[in-house]
Amino acid sequence: MPAQQQLQPGFTPSLLLLVAIAAGIIFGIVISGLPTELVLISCGAIATLFTVLHGGSWQLVMDIMGHKIKTALTAILVLYSIGMIIGTWMISGTIPYFIYHGLELVDPRYLYVMAFFGTAIVSTFTGTSWGSAGTLGVAIMGIATAMDVNLAIAAGAVLSGAYFGDKLSPLSDTTIMASMVVGVDLYRHIRYLMYTSLPAATLAAVVYLMLGLNMGDGAATSAAISQGADQIRSIFDLNLLLMLPVVIVLTGSILKKPTLVVLFLATLCAIVLAMIVQHAPLSAVATAAVSGFNVDLLSVIRPDVEVDSLYPALLTLLNRGGLYSMHGAVLFVFCAFFFASALEASGILHVVLNRTLAYVRSATGTILASLAAGMAIILATGNSYVTFFLTRELFAEQYRKRGLHPLNLSRSLEDGGMIPEPLAPWTVSAVYMAATLGVATIEYAPWALFNYLGLVFSILLALAGPWFGWFGVRRIPVEEESTVAPAMEPATR
Structure with a gap:
């Protein structure tokens, strides 16, 4: 972190x-529908002005932003790689392969669930919500597009499953970090x-099941789905070899190989398959x-295919991806980092949290305050590691003072x-998703x-604790206090 003392x-x-700032974000983004980048820059400028007026400097904001960009460089490169x-x-043909079989096998009513x-299964075995969303999630969104179902619900289901599996996985870096920071056993934490x-x-x-079963007429008819599947088959040569890039990503994730290297190899494999299987120059x-x-590339790959005759939803599905498609997302990251850096430089979050703790005098209040603080910090910094520490x-x-076992804190860090x-x-993470x-x-x-029900159930357990024997909230027995307290010391990095 920058050496300069924060205000x-x-x-x-x-x-x-x-x-x-909270009111500005809600009014600008939610109510007025203004571009999020503009709202973040404006709120960041206000926080920067506050910092300067209270003895800080523009350089402090830039130093913090530089540190954030440095730590997030891998994530930015992953965005471009995706x-x-x-x-x-x-x-x-790898994504079309998934979409084709999805259209053939999946009933639109069960797509959400x-x-x-x-994605929960993929995340559990790989330990990465990003990898799950970037592989199977992309294919599912393609199927959802072709089926003409609600894309927002489909994306929400993908995200929910990806994060649920991430929390179940002993391979997840954030799950490992949450247990390590507090000093509890990883599997007990899970x-x-x-x-x-x-x-x-x-x-x-x-x-998700009920939403699917009650799906109205917005979903594509069986005839339209069949038409989309047939057209995919006419455009691409589909065979099992097209699964190789997916196997590379899943294997690399399970073996915890460097993400960028794995993505590069998967891209290289797809390039070779495109030239061999699809005969693309x-x-x-x-x-x-x-x-x-x-679809304009089809004139080179499949000159016999008439683009104008393709199913409209299929055109929307196919025209996507590429390095340039992530420019907007990366610009968004820089705007978000400016906002988060200005907020951190102002020191206001730390001040408010410290003052709030003075009024917390119960086990329930401690859990609720830690949940609120964790959410405030992650939304301000966008860095889960920083939030955990x-x-x-x-x-x-x-x-410790309220007799709460460290496992409660490690769970609160995640929820x-x-x-x-x-x-x-x-x-x-939001930009990526x-x-x-x-x-x-x-x-x-x-x-x-x-992604918010976990927080809701954490709150409910804390509130219900005094009335239901602290079910789901482990207290520290008297004989354990001397052994549990040392675990609250900072974990070795």
Whole structure:
């Protein structure tokens, strides 16, 4: 982090500025529908002005922003890599292969719930919500587009499943980090997460099932679905070899190989498949990788196909991907980092949280405060690691004083300080999911049920604790206090 000392302004001006920024974001993005980038830059400028007026400097904001960009460089490069993957997987036939069999096998009424469980399984075995959404999630969104179902609900189901599986997985970096920061066993942490994650996932799955079963006439008819599948078969040569790029991604994720290397190999494999299986010239493959796949390329690959005769939803589905398609997402990341950096430089969040802790005098209040703090920090910084360490620093001693086992804190770190992250349009995860799934954050957020139901069930357990024997909230027995307290010391990195 930058060496310059952060400011400690007064509580009242800090609270007023936080309220003003929150109101500005809600009014600008939700009510007025203004471009999110403009709203973030404006709020960041206000926070920067506050910083300068309280003795800070513009350089402090830039230093913090530089640090954030440095730590997020891999994520930015992953964004560009996903753009190339979508373009090359499209021209190679890998994504169309999934879509074709999805249209053949999947009943539109069960698409939402299948999207939830499918991405949950992939995330559990790979430990990455991003990888699950970027592979199976992309294919599911393609099927949803061809079936003419609600894309916002489909994207929400993909996101929910991806994050649920991520929390179940001992391979997940955030799950590992949450347990390590607090100092509890990883597998005990995962089991303890089930008190909130399992009911949240169950309720989400039921809602997705009911939404599908009650689907109106908006879904495509069987004839239209069959027409779309037949046209995909006429455009691409489909065979099992097209699964190779997916196998590379899943294998690399399971073996915890560097993400960028795995994505590059998967892209390279798709390029070779496009040239061998689809007989696409290198120039067309390069165009798909950089500019994205477009039906105009069919004149080179399949000159016998009449583009005007293709199913309209299929055209929308095929024209996507490419390196250039991620420029907007990366610009969004820079705007979000400016906002988060200005907010951090102002010091207002730290001041408000510290003052709030002085009024927390119960076990229930401690859990609720840590959930609120985690959510505030993750939405302000967009960095789950930073959120984990800051929340642990603020609440570790408070949890011990209230007789709460460290497992409660590790669970709160995830439910409040990690899972809600993709619901805020200015976070890197939200930018990634919106760009990858092709649905704006503000549209899919209401349907990403698991991502806020986990928080809801954490709150309910805390509130119900005093009345139901602290079910799902482990207290520290007297004989354990001397052994549990040392675990609250900072974990070794």
